[in-house]
Amino acid sequence: MKRTAFSLMTVLLAVMNESEPGDPYYVLAQYLLYHFDQLRELNIYDVAEACYVSRSGIRRFCQSIGFDNFSDIKAEAEEWQRHCNYFIGYSARPHYKDYLSQSITAMMEEINRLTTPAVLDKLVQRIHDSRHVVLFTSDFSGMAARGFQQSMVVMGKLVLIVTDARYIPGYLQDLTPQDLLITISATGNFAIMMEPLIQKTAAYKALVTVNHDRRFWAVYHQVIYLSEKDNANARTVYSQYGTNYFFDILYSRYVQRYLDDARTQGPYAEPVLSESTKNRLQKRLE
Structure with missing residues (x-):
């Protein structure tokens, strides 16, 4: 299959x-x-x-x-x-508004503790220095990626989003060590399923997740945890709000470090197409 x-x-x-x-x-x-x-x-x-x-x-x-x-x-x-349990089970709890507001506050405090300046700067510099930056995510979690993608345009950095709805495996295989692949997988399930594809790419690989499975360290160069506990296999505020909050923090850090570069760098450099990409384009035109 x-x-x-x-x-x-x-x-x-x-x-x-x-x-x-x-x-x-x-x-x-x-x-x-x-x-x-x-x-x-x-x-x-x-x-x-x-x-x-x-x-x-x-x-x-x-x-x-x-x-x-x-x-x-x-x-x-x-x-x-699974979807019934995931959505209805989570939202049907009593006093939901109080639970949600308290959970979001606790989540933001936890992400603030974990995303230290050193953690953010490591990824921010990699984004800045990489030739291509790809956000790899399930379509369900794509909202945070799209917001980050739009905000990076005005900073002079074009970011590609690849999802399971319309993903391009050939493109991922074309990435080189000068490129960056960021996988967004709050529960870790998406990252596990897409592991064979991710292993094939030569890009520098980073993962944003709440899943503490140690298997990820064999695949990724950098794993960024949004929670101190393993919150895999359950719907939590991290899935809905955590990635958005993280990318807001990440973007702010990028702006602080590279705003002057963005103002002076001028137009985008023309991308260089790999031979395999050229071949795929040619086949589509035939």
Whole structure:
């Protein structure tokens, strides 16, 4: 199985968000989301009829979102229950507003303790000195990455975001030791699943997480913890707010160190394309 998507639900939502209503892929994504709780029982013939597409069209759709075929998508049926537990279980607690505000305050204090000037400066300098900077994250956690990406433009640094919804494995393999790959994986699950891809890149690798699994130190040059305890496999404020807070801190540190450089550096240097990238571009044009 070619599975490359970290979460079927987030990939389907990404297809809806990026497609026009009435587009076959939009219709298929919408249908599967509406019937996610019945995914195991779905029949490809019924889906084809309901969505006015062919079975070969469904297969192409599956491959476009990182699955070999419709059976592979059906195999993700248990994801529905995981999402129910993850979202509803977390939000249904009593006095939720009090719990949330207290948790966010404690989280910010903890991140402040862990992200010392030395920790931030190490990553900030690497961002500044790297030829290419890539943020690798699940589409679910992409909001913090997008905010950081936009803010870095005015500092003269273009940052690429690669997600499981529309990721480019060939691009990751083209990265060199002069490039930087930052994986954002609050619980660590995304980093674990994408480990084979991450190991193939020659870039300097950093991980932002709350997962204290020591396996990450064999893969990454720098692991930045957002919590002192291992908070893997549970929804916490770190997943929703921690990465946003961290990247705000990181950006502030970058501005403090390199604002003068950004004002004087002038236009962006033209990127140099690798031979493998040129070959892929040529194939797309043929």
